[in-house]
Amino acid sequence: MASISSDSKIVLITGANKGIGFEIAKQLASQYKGYHILIGSRDAERGEKAAEALKKEGLSVEALAIDVADDRSIEAAAQTVKSKFGRLDVLINNSGIILDSFTGEPSSRAVFEATFAVNVFGAASTTDAFIPLLEKSAAARVVFVSSDLGSLTYRANPTGPYSFVDGPSYRCSKAAMNMLALTYAHRFRGQGWKVNIHNPGYTKTDLNHNNGTGTVEDGAKGAVRLAVLGDDSETATYSEKEGPIPW
Numbered sequence: 409m410a411s412i413s414s415d416s417k418i419v420l421i422t423g424a425n426k427g428i429g430f431e432i433a434k435q436l437a438s439q440y441k442g443y444h445i446l447i448g449s450r451d452a453e454r455g456e457k458a459a460e461a462l463k464k465e466g467l468s469v470e471a472l473a474i475d476v477a478d479d480r481s482i483e484a485a486a487q488t489v490k491s492k493f494g495r496l497d498v499l500i501n502n503s504g505i506i507l508d509s510f511t512g513e514p515s516s517r518a519v520f521e522a523t524f525a526v527n528v529f530g531a532a533s534t535t536d537a538f539i540p541l542l543e544k545s546a547a548a549r550v551v552f553v554s555s556d557l558g559s560l561t562y563r564a565n566p567t568g569p570y571s572f573v574d575g576p577s578y579r580c581s582k583a584a585m586n587m588l589a590l591t592y593a594h595r596f597r598g599q600g601w602k603v604n605i606h607n608p609g610y611t612k613t614d615l616n617h618n619n620g621t622g623t624v625e626d627g628a629k630g631a632v633r634l635a636v637l638g639d640d641s642e643t644a645t646y647s648e649k650e651g652p653i654p655w
């Protein structure tokens with residue numbers, strides 16, 4: 409495994425045991441020198457398995473148990489990172505779920521609550537728990553993995569991208585996540601943090617029963633770029649790998 413030095417950048421990716429999160433970890437660790445990736449996983453065993461696969465490729469990674477729907481798990485993860493590394497340089501809020509039926513049936517209160525528990529409250533609680541460690545970084549970067557299904561502009565256009573897709577709780581959760589990201593971007597702008605939102609596009613993963621048309625390689629690219637932004641780069645943006653998308 410590549411060695412960790414005192415100036416290695418410490419990166420946490422939530423939900424990195426598979427899908428787009430796993431691919432972000434792989435690209436970041438293989439394409440950029442000096443990054444050590446914590447493979448966040450709500451299930452410790454799945455996280456260890458994913459980390460082992462990347463370690464076999466010589467990449468600097470390790471597993472970190474974190475269930476973003478559970479404050480005690482988030483707090484324990486933050487304590488582990490604090491005692492091992494004393495800081496966090498990059499946080500990628502990637503964990504996400506879809507529970508809507510997508511068949512035009514209304515989504516219940518329970519579906520809204522469960523979706524928001526992970527996609528919104530999970531990203532907020534995780535970010536809040538890691539703020540003290542991000543404040544110790546010389547160049548904090550936070551990436552929110554959202555979706556174009558959270559774009560109000562697209563939704564308001566009857567013929568806009570994915571206008572045929574319903575999914576109210578997922579759409580609302582990603583629109584809320586976008587506002588959340590902008591709130592952190594505003595709060596930490598003066599400290600030089602870069603807080604940005606990434607849309608992977610319709611990507612073949614378990615999230616959509618592997619019906620997505622894009623590859624995880626493409627879906628991860630924009631998040632990797634936002635994780636390594638320089639000090640003169642953008643903050644408070646909403647983009648995909650081809651460029652900005654409308655709010």
Ligand SMILES: NC(=O)c1ccc[n+]([C@@H]2O[C@H](COP(=O)([O-])OP(=O)(O)OC[C@H]3O[C@@H](n4cnc5c(N)ncnc54)[C@H](OP(=O)(O)O)[C@@H]3O)[C@@H](O)[C@H]2O)c1
Nearest residue numbers: 423427428450475476477502503504555610611613614615
């Ligand atoms: N695929 C697409 O077309 C697409 C498009 C736009 C945006 N996105 C976004 O991209 C992100 C990654 O999705 P994906 O497509 O890679 O889906 P995926 O393959 O289903 O991966 C989702 C990841 O989130 C984790 N997760 C779920 N609940 C969690 C919790 N309570 N705590 C911590 N982790 C949790 C999953 O863990 P388990 O393995 O334990 O379930 C898994 O690691 C999501 O935010 C999604 O909304 C995806």
